[in-house]
Amino acid sequence: MIRILLSTCVALLVGCSSQKKDSETVLFAGEIVNPTSDQVILLKGGVKVDSAKLDDRNRFKFKLNSIENGLYHFNLAPEHQYVYLEKGDSLMVRLNTIYFDESLVFSGSNEETNNFLLELFLATEEEDSEMYSEYYELEPLDFLNKITFLKQEKVNKLKELNSESQLSDEALKLLNGSIDYTYNRYKEIYPFRHKTKTAEQNFHELPKDFYGYRSQVNYGDHTLTYLRPYYDFMKAHLGNLAYMSCLNDCDTEYIQESKQLHYKKHKLHLIDSLVVEKELRDNLFRNVAFDYLLKKKDAPENTEIFLNEFKKVSKNNMHLEEIENLYEGIANLQPTKIIPNLDVISFENETTTLTDITANKKVLFYFWSGTNSRQYKNIFERIALLREKKPDHVLIGINIKTEFEQWKKIIGTLGVDPSLQYHSNDFKELTEKLVLYPMNKAIITDNSVIVDGFSNIYKN
Missing domain, CATH: 3.40.30.10 (Glutaredoxin)
Structure with missing residues (x-):
């Protein structure tokens, strides 16, 4: 019944079928139940592509004459979610903001890609909780068996979907990337969570091929830059590399600066040496800066050292103003200061x-x-x-x-x-x-x- 209603809405709003048109024009429309904003904003990465006002029936419509195939986000403040678009698409979305992600359904061309991408997103939210409560306590081989089983379930579903729908190469790459990087991230996190959950004094010895996928990691994939599993993997992966390299190579007795500053500098230089895609670099550098400035308050002189190091390795970072504003905001909230006059x-x-x-x-x-x-x-x-x-x-x-x-x-x-x-x-x-x-x-x-x-x- 939902699918029939959605197909009717698509026909009324954009006059399309589930087949792609010969034109390169993209039509993306939708209906919002219980809207939290009067407009929908479409973004590619961090850049606004277009905006559309909701009409008196809480419907919106984008007509895009020339766009790049790939992953976008649509934003209905304060929520947002993925949408994958290809030239010639006519795609409809319906959602209820009270159950935003859970209620979201796509219909029209590329509905298979978008609904499967959403299914992966929701599955990851559930599995993240299970990983922490159950799986990180497992011994390494048991842990590998568990996540291999979970991953294979998704791979099999994707193969079945592709045999039925003949997804584009770009869509397949996106969906496979979402699966691969989700489960590789769990491996990057495992040694730290396992040590915490089991209260072991040292990191557990891992099988030799535990990180076998690392030789295939692409540090400059523009098409995946804003895919959440790819970005989250990069954060965990680089954090793991930075910590382990410091643990093995740095003599903590002779570190003159704070451990917090020392580790974050390691991570900055690791990003600088490995990550080649500009937006991904900028976003990862921003993550390190926010993590340093917000989580543990360091001495003012160490914070100055960090910011200088940040600017040195991350020239023309698109988030620099935001980071400097954060630093200023932290400084203005110190004891004995007057509260900002907002x-x-x-x-x-x-x-x-x-x-x-x-x-x-x-x-x-x-x-x-x-x-x-x-x-x-x-x-x-x-x-x-x-x-x-x-x-x-x-x-x-x-x-x-x-x-x-x-x-x-x-x-x-x-x-x-x-x-x-x-x-x-x-x-x-x-x-x-x-x-x-x-x-x-x-x-x-x-x-x-x-x-x-x-x-x-x-x-x-």
Whole structure:
């Protein structure tokens, strides 16, 4: 029934069949149930290709006259997902934002590729959890047998799909890459997780061919740069290489700088020596920078050394401004600093500032989004407990990534005091100035002076 309805929608919206047209024009359309934004944005890598407004029936339509075959993303803020497009495609998507990924179904030309890519994405989410809870404890050969079985299941399904649908070479490469790099990433992670889960003192000895796939790794595949399994593999793989090379070659007794800085410099130079694709290099360098700046606070002089090293090996990095803003944001959230004077909006739709809100009182700020009901309900349950633990503090929530009217409705359903809730329309500025990583973050102030700029509501 769903497939029939989708085919009808495709015919109505784009007048297409499941067969590709002779024209190179691509038609990509869809219907959104419970939209969280009024427009859909189509991106290729990090570059916006086009945007389309939802009509009065919550439908959108892209007509693209000349595009490159390959992997794209469509963004319905704050969610996004893959879409694979080839010249001549007429493709329809339908989804319900309440169950975004789980409800998503493609219909039309290249529906097989897109639905299988989504199936792999959802399977990986489930298997990631199983890996951590069960499989990383296994002995190496048992672990290899398990993931070989899981991988072969996907390979067999792909072979069956291709025999029925005759996928293009490009689509096959993408789907095979998604399978291969997913399971190779598990191998890169295994020795570290196994050591942690089993509390073994040393890394477990691995079979000689455990990393046999490494000789086939492509460090410059432009077509896979924004494929999540490929990127996640690269992060795990380079982290493994950097750590093991340092463990074997560096005498820790004579390392003059911090271990954190030393290891991150190893990783920067490893990326520089191995990765040749510009966007992949930039993204991996960004990951190292964010990991260093956010996870463990190092001495200011070490941070300066890291940034100088970063700029040396990653010239003209497309994320440099973002990284410098992060560094500045961290510096401005140190104890004794005044909280950034950012604008927020009250429940009565009046604009005020964080410095005004925090004047002459002790405040704990927490942050939430209306896009994930389970997450924000958990946050408010935690805040109710913190209110008892910190009676001398005013606990104030700031909402992000939610339409103003929707935010007000959620506040009403939660039954919380609206005078202690504020809304931000500028997610980018708030994220950069208040360094909102992760979303469980809290900022504690006393008369507008920062006491702790990097607290956590679940650790207070």
